[in-house]
Amino acid sequence: MTTVDDLWYLADEASQQAEQTYHRLSTEYDGFLEFETTKRVSRDRFRTVARRIRDNGAPYGAHTLAHRESEALLLVRHEAIGLWVLPGGETDGGESFRAAAERELREEGGVDASYDGLGMVGRVTFHAGDHSTWGVLPLFEARGRGEPTVSDPDGEITDAAWFRDLPPDTRDREQLLRWRDRRL
DSSP states (O other), X not given: OOOOOOHHHHHHHHHHHHHHHHHHHHHHOOSOEEEEEEEEOOHHHHHHHHHHHHHHSOSSXXXXXXXXXXXXXXXXXXXXXXXEXXXXXXXXXXXXXXXXXXXXXXXXXXXXXXXXEEEEEEEEEEEETTEEEEEEEEEEEEEEESOOOOOOTTSOEEEEEEESSOOTXXXXXXXXXXXXXXXX
């Protein structure tokens, strides 16, 4: 019996949803920076991210570029990947990207923030063998207040801090510096 590989179909559905999500975000928001990144992943990981993208267009949910007037940026320590990252995560049910970003900021960073709109949108392309798809990574911009406290229910985040100078082990460091330089 021959097994049919359905990854091509899943990848196509995911790419179509990503296109719709990108269009919706670009219609609703303007003035955001864009960046692209590419990842080679295993077939199992590809299936996981393609399903997430098919569901709402985003492989990793939404994140927040929380900043202070001093240009300090809030980062959280994600121990499982060993990097400082922006607070954020997947949407819950019918939650909007912005609502997810706000909830994740409270859980992972513990600071209050006033949201200004969409600061950046990433196009994340995934490859596994001959298969590829892409998804959208929305990064909302917000003015943060308060000292960070971590209350992550997932236990993935172990620390949170304001950084004027980004640590060398910051995920997407170059894109974050580009965003910060644009703001100055």
